[in-house]
Amino acid sequence: xxxxxxxxxxxxxxxxxxxxxxxxxxxxxxxxxxxxxxxxxxxxxxxxxxxxxxxxxxxxxxxxxxxxxxxxxxxxxxxxxxxxxxxxxxxxxxxxxxxxxxxxxxxxxxxxxxxxxxxxxxxxxxxxxxxxxxxxxxxxxxxxxxxxxxxxxxxxxxxxxxxxxxxxxxxxxxxxxxxxxxxxxxxxxxxxxxxxxxxxxxxxxxxxxxxxxxxxxxxxxxxxxxxxxxxxxxxxxxxxxxxxxxxxxxxxxxxxxxxxxxxxxxxxxxxxxxxxxxxxxxxxxxxxxxxxxxxxxxxxxxxxxxxxxxxxxxxxxxxxxxxxxxxxxxxxxxxxxxxxxxxxxxxxxxxxxxxxxxxxxxxxxxxxxxxxxxxxxxxxxxxxxxxxxxxxxxxxxxxxxxxxxxxxxxxxxxxxxxxx
Amino acid sequence: xxxxxxxxxxxxxxxxxxxxxxxxxxxxxxxxxxxxxxxxxxxxxxxxxxxxxxxxxxxxxxxxxxxxxxxxxxxxxxxxxxxxxxxxxxxxxxxxxxxxxxxxxxxxxxxxxxxxxxxxxxxxxxxxxxxxxxxxxxxxxxxxxxxxxxxxxxxxxxxxxxxxxxxxxxxxxxxxxxxxxxxxxxxxxxxxxxxxxxxxxxxxxxxxxxxxxxxxxxxxxxxxxxxxxxxxxxxxxxxxxxxxxxxxxxxxxxxxxxxxxxxxxxxxxxxxxxxxxxxxxxxxxxxxxxxxxxxxxxxxxxxxxxxxxxxxxxxxxxxxxxxxxxxxxxxxxxxxxxxxxxxxxxxxxxxxxxxxxxxxxxxxxxxxxxxxxxxxxxxxxxxxxxxxxxxxxxxxxxxxxxxxxxxxxxxxxxxxxxxx
Numbered sequence: 001x002x003x004x005x006x007x008x009x010x011x012x013x014x015x016x017x018x019x020x021x022x023x024x025x026x027x028x029x030x031x032x033x034x035x036x037x038x039x040x041x042x043x044x045x046x047x048x049x050x051x052x053x054x055x056x057x058x059x060x061x062x063x064x065x066x067x068x069x070x071x072x073x074x075x076x077x078x079x080x081x082x083x084x085x086x087x088x089x090x091x092x093x094x095x096x097x098x099x100x101x102x103x104x105x106x107x108x109x110x111x112x113x114x115x116x117x118x119x120x121x122x123x124x125x126x127x128x129x130x131x132x133x134x135x136x137x138x139x140x141x142x143x144x145x146x147x148x149x150x151x152x153x154x155x156x157x158x159x160x161x162x163x164x165x166x167x168x169x170x171x172x173x174x175x176x177x178x179x180x181x182x183x184x185x186x187x188x189x190x191x192x193x194x195x196x197x198x199x200x201x202x203x204x205x206x207x208x209x210x211x212x213x214x215x216x217x218x219x220x221x222x223x224x225x226x227x228x229x230x231x232x233x234x235x236x237x238x239x240x241x242x243x244x245x246x247x248x249x250x251x252x253x254x255x256x257x258x259x260x261x262x263x264x265x266x267x268x269x270x271x272x273x274x275x276x277x278x279x280x281x282x283x284x285x286x287x288x289x290x291x292x293x294x295x296x297x298x299x300x301x302x303x304x305x306x307x308x309x310x311x312x313x314x315x316x317x318x319x320x321x322x323x324x325x326x327x328x329x330x331x332x333x334x335x336x337x338x339x340x341x342x343x344x345x346x347x348x349x350x351x352x353x354x355x356x357x358x359x360x361x362x363x364x365x366x367x368x369x370x371x372x373x374x375x376x377x378x379x380x381x382x383x384x385x386x387x388x389x390x391x392x393x394x395x396x397x398x399x400x401x402x403x404x405x406x407x408x409x410x411x412x413x414x415x416x417x418x419x420x
Numbered sequence: 421x422x423x424x425x426x427x428x429x430x431x432x433x434x435x436x437x438x439x440x441x442x443x444x445x446x447x448x449x450x451x452x453x454x455x456x457x458x459x460x461x462x463x464x465x466x467x468x469x470x471x472x473x474x475x476x477x478x479x480x481x482x483x484x485x486x487x488x489x490x491x492x493x494x495x496x497x498x499x500x501x502x503x504x505x506x507x508x509x510x511x512x513x514x515x516x517x518x519x520x521x522x523x524x525x526x527x528x529x530x531x532x533x534x535x536x537x538x539x540x541x542x543x544x545x546x547x548x549x550x551x552x553x554x555x556x557x558x559x560x561x562x563x564x565x566x567x568x569x570x571x572x573x574x575x576x577x578x579x580x581x582x583x584x585x586x587x588x589x590x591x592x593x594x595x596x597x598x599x600x601x602x603x604x605x606x607x608x609x610x611x612x613x614x615x616x617x618x619x620x621x622x623x624x625x626x627x628x629x630x631x632x633x634x635x636x637x638x639x640x641x642x643x644x645x646x647x648x649x650x651x652x653x654x655x656x657x658x659x660x661x662x663x664x665x666x667x668x669x670x671x672x673x674x675x676x677x678x679x680x681x682x683x684x685x686x687x688x689x690x691x692x693x694x695x696x697x698x699x700x701x702x703x704x705x706x707x708x709x710x711x712x713x714x715x716x717x718x719x720x721x722x723x724x725x726x727x728x729x730x731x732x733x734x735x736x737x738x739x740x741x742x743x744x745x746x747x748x749x750x751x752x753x754x755x756x757x758x759x760x761x762x763x764x765x766x767x768x769x770x771x772x773x774x775x776x777x778x779x780x781x782x783x784x785x786x787x788x789x790x791x792x793x794x795x796x797x798x799x800x801x802x803x804x805x806x807x808x809x810x811x812x813x814x815x816x817x818x819x820x821x822x823x824x825x826x827x828x829x830x831x832x833x834x835x836x837x838x839x840x
Contacts, residue, residue: 011632011641013456014599015446018438022461026435036433037468041442041459048457048479055475059468071610072631073620105811113610131812152633154816210434279706279727285713286699286706289727293705296781296814304733306726307699307709313724313767317737347733361716394716 001172003029004038004056008049008067008077009151012041021066021156028160032169033177033225034062044068046080053084053146061144062168064160067151069134071113077148078121078137085139087123095120095135098128124148127163131155136163145171176226178239182246183256183265184218185407192218192250199245207238209246215399217255217262217407220246255407262406263291269413270301270351277409278347279305280318280339282330283357283373288402303347308339314356318342331356331368333385340376340383351413352378353405359397371397375405377412384412421592423449424458424476428469428487428497429571432461441486441576448580452589453597454482455645464488466500473504473566481564482588484580487571489554491533497568498541498557505559507543511535515546515555522553544568547583551575556583565591595646598659602640602666603676603685605827609633612640612670619665627658629666635819637675637682637827640666675827682826683711689833690721690771697829698767699725700738700759702750703777703793708822723767728759734776738762751776751788753805760796760803771833772798773825779817791817795825797832804832 005025012019022039029036037059042048049068056063068077082088096118103110117133120126127136134150136159147164149156168174184192189211193200200209206226212219222242224235247254256265270277279288289305292298308314311325320338328334340354357373364370371390376383388404390397425445432439442459449456457479462468469488476483488497502508516538523530537553540546547556554570556579567584569576588594604612609631613620620629626646632639642662644655667674676685690697699708709725712718726737731750734740739762740755748754760774777793784790791810796803808824810817 010628011630013446013459014450014641014643015443015448017632018440018443019459020438023435023438026433028435030434037463037465038472039433039439039461043457045457051475052458055471070631070633072613074628074630102811108608108611111610111614113614154812158813281706281709284710285718285722286701286709286725286727287713289701289706290704290710293707293727293729293779294815294818298705299729299783302705302729304727304729304737305706306737307706307713307724309713309719309722309724310767317724317726317766346737347730359713363719395714398714 001034001062001174002037002060003034003062003064004040004060005036006049006052006056006063006065007039007041007151008044008065009041010043010074012067013043021151021153024153024157025064025066025160028165031177031179031223032165033174034168044074044076046076046083049077049080050084057141057144061172063144063146064164065146065148066156069117069148069150071117071133078119081124081137081139081146081148082121085121085123085141087121089119090122091115091118092120092126092135094128095126098130098135099133102133127159127167129155129159131158138167176232176235178224178232178235180222180239180243181256181258181260182220182222182243182254183259183262184220184250184253185216185255185262185403187218187250187253189213189218192220192253195249196246199242199249203242204238206235207242209242214403215396216403219260222246255410261291262403262410263295265410266292266406267295267297267301269410271297273413273418275350275413276301276303276347278303278343278349278352280343280352280354281305281307282309282314282339282355283359284355284398284402285309285359287398288353288355288405291402303349306343306346314339318346329368331358331372331374333374333387336374336376336385337383340378344378350380351409353409354378355401355405357397357401359394361394373397373401375401375408377405377408379412379416381416384408421454421482421594422457422480423454423482423484424460424480425456426469426472426476426483426485427459427461427571428464428485429461430463430494432487433463441571441573444573444577445484445486445580448585450597450599452585453594453645454588455597464494464496466496466503469497469500470504477561477564481592483564483566484584485566485568486576489537489568489570491537491553498539501544501557501559501566501568502541505541505543505561507541509539510542511538512540512546512555514548515540518548518550518555519553547579547587549575549579551578558587596652596655597643597645598652598655600642600659600663601676601678601680602642602663602674603679603682604638604640604670604673605636605675605682605823607638607670607673609638612638612673615669616666619662619669623662624658626655627662629662634681634823635816636823639680642666675830681711682823682830683715685830686712686826687715687717687721689830691717693833693838695770695833696721696723696767698723698763698769698772700763700772700774701725701727702729702734702759702775703779704775704818704822704825705729705779707818708773708775708825711822723769726763726766734759738766749788751778751792751794753794753807756794756796756805757803760798764798770800771829773829774798775821775825777817777821779814781814793817793821795821795828797825797828799832799836801836804828
């Protein structure tokens with residue numbers, strides 16, 4: 001079964017927004033065992049939309065469209081689909097009730113423009129968008145399906161995960177699929193691939209190993225798709241076998257299993273050990289705290305963090321000695337050690353992590369060039385520090401330091417007994 | 421003049437990598453006044469590549485391809501272009517010299533596989549890639565051009581900026597393009613569109629107004645493309661006229677102009693007023709600090725922030741009275757007021773923002789359901805607070821609260837004299 005994605009929107013054609021919708025959908029479809037053969041971005045232009053759909057019909061069983069469903073004049077996806085299917089718009093009662101509900105909740109009056117969002121082509125199946133006013137629409141075209149989704153990321157993500165993928169599984173024949181992630185850190189992609197060469201060569205044909213690098217971490221994804229008579233248990237066993245072979249070969253680099261991100265690995269570890277954590281951030285500027293608190297349940301282990309962007313805050317709030325800052329500078333082992341101790345003490349936490357460095361583009365010196373980052377982890381028994389120099393731009397430096405210090409935390413934690 | 425982009429690579433179709441090449445190329449082309457009408461991603465598959473090129477030729481004068489130029493078997497772009505143009509590969513002397521130079525520089529021996537990278541189709545103009553071994557190739561097809569570039573981001577970026585854009589400007593007639601952003605907050609998309617209906621109706625044909633919603637903020641983008649004899653000054657004036665009409669109609673909702681995000685609007689305001697800022701975050705968990713520090717130059721105005729996820733930290737680090745927490749709870753006007761005062765005092769900052777709420781999915785009560793957020797802004801003269809109830813998931817609540825409290829900050833700041 002093949003799928004295509006058509007992202008619609010003038011704003012996607014001028015490079016002002018990165019098309020993260022495409023990435024999310026590619027992941028969700030691939031994850032469900034559906035191969036995507038084309039992703040296409042076109043503007044809010046009826047001819048372009050129609051020609052993209054026609055073309056994708058040639059090679060795909062499922063075509064997912066996003067965008068162009070808003071209430072404004074530039075949104076023309078619904079009209080274009082009417083023209084394409086020779087259908088007409090009508091007011092869908094369920095869609096209208098949903099819009100009225102959302103407006104009542106927000107305490108806004110419903111205008112004529114908003115009400116127009118309840119219009120959908122007669123030939124489609126309306127799929128309710130519980131989180132927004134633009135309805136999702138499923139069209140059948142012979143044995144193929146065309147699904148139109150809103151472009152607002154969280155609405156689209158909810159609809160894809162909760163409604164569209166389950167419907168596709170129900171309506172198309174898709175084999176069972178088993179996925180498993182292993183997070184690897186501290187080794188480059190090509191070295192890791194050399195290390196796993198024999199495992200890859202010996203894998204059954206229906207099993208794939210993907211390398212997904214993300215700022216210093218490689219997410220290894222093992223995927224097996226059930227073909228013909230192979231049962232779910234069989235493919236689960238296949239994935240399990242590959243996973244244990246990977247664990248044996250690359251164990252020392254593994255920082256998480258069955259998680260999507262290192263923040264999730266930290267969260268699981270802290271929850272299972274009933275430990276608490278605090279952060280002291282300079283160059284990462286709150287990014288570590290934001291990554292950790294983005295996951296539900298963070299309040300059960302994360303006590304908080306101090307972003308100490310200025311020296312004054314490092315001294316006053318984290319208790320870094322003025323002498324340390326004056327003698328060694330803000331980006332130094334001494335400072336990061338005192339920062340991490342400060343965070344652990346101030347928040348009365350079991351563990352703490354700290355970063356201080358130069359994210360750039362300005363602020364580098366000969367001794368401390370842009371990309372230099374000192375990191376530290378404090379545990380109930382000891383403190384470790386590490387210095388790294390990262391290439392890349394501001395965001396890459398921040399992302400890499402965040403992942404690295406959380407990997408340090410996981411390693412230190414693993415080395416301590418569970419009740420330390 | 422229209423352009424299209426075709427990104428080639430199996431790895432782009434499984435959501436492993438975000439297609440940042442497309443974003444870079446879109447920005448570079450748009451910035452140069454070249455309208456992109458389609459972006460298309462296909463796998464390393466000759467038929468898919470050829471059909472994408474044929475289709476783009478229908479609507480575009482310039483087609484930029486990336487990827488599939490490596491030395492391995494799965495890289496088939498050159499062979500596909502030979503087939504497409506009825507041409508054959510030959511060893512290009514200049515390309516070979518470049519490859520030899522790069523290998524000598526790295527101290528690696530040149531293998532047969534590497535040498536094959538000097539092969540290019542006879543019918544193309546070879547454009548030397550000073551930073552890599554895959555040559556760039558320009559093909560003329562009637563009055564249209566097809567350019568094949570390597571997929572390695574920094575090689576592609578160098579070639580686009582230094583070689584392809586200058587060549588395109590030389591060989592095609594390009595109109596000027598002018599863009600302008602206006603950030604609007606506190607009004608829904610449909611209400612805003614009603615408000616701007618007459619302005620949109622009266623806009624010249626070459627001018628477009630796009631609505632780009634992002635978590636409670638709408639980025640309005642006005643774009644005008646110079647057609648025929650219209651000069652750059654003329655279209656700049658057109659954009660200026662639309663912008664002032666929007667300012668007049670929706671002035672009270674505008675929180676930024678000529679910026680990409682509200683964090684950038686805050687950064688500009690703080691820099692121009694030479695003011696400092698601190699944050700106290702509970703439910704936003706460091707997200708506000710991370711957004712602000714993601715921009716270069718943040719250290720000049722941002723003193724830091726405290727993420728106080730637990731009550732203990734709210735009390736001990738931000739100075740919220742235990743009595744306040746006990747009597748009114750963590751999610752209350754009293755607590756957020758004391759949090760914002762605490763941040764302003766502890767960091768010795770001119771301004772501070774604070775949030776406390778229930779981001780979900782758990783933790784809601786009848787009195788304080790999931791999505792409830794108290795926000796506060798402290799200025800040199802006063803403190804303001806606001807309570808909101810947001811729909812959506814955890815991240816949506818966090819994003820909306822972040823944008824809302826920064827919009828509050830901008831409004832309070834604007835109401836004070838510049839030297840307050």
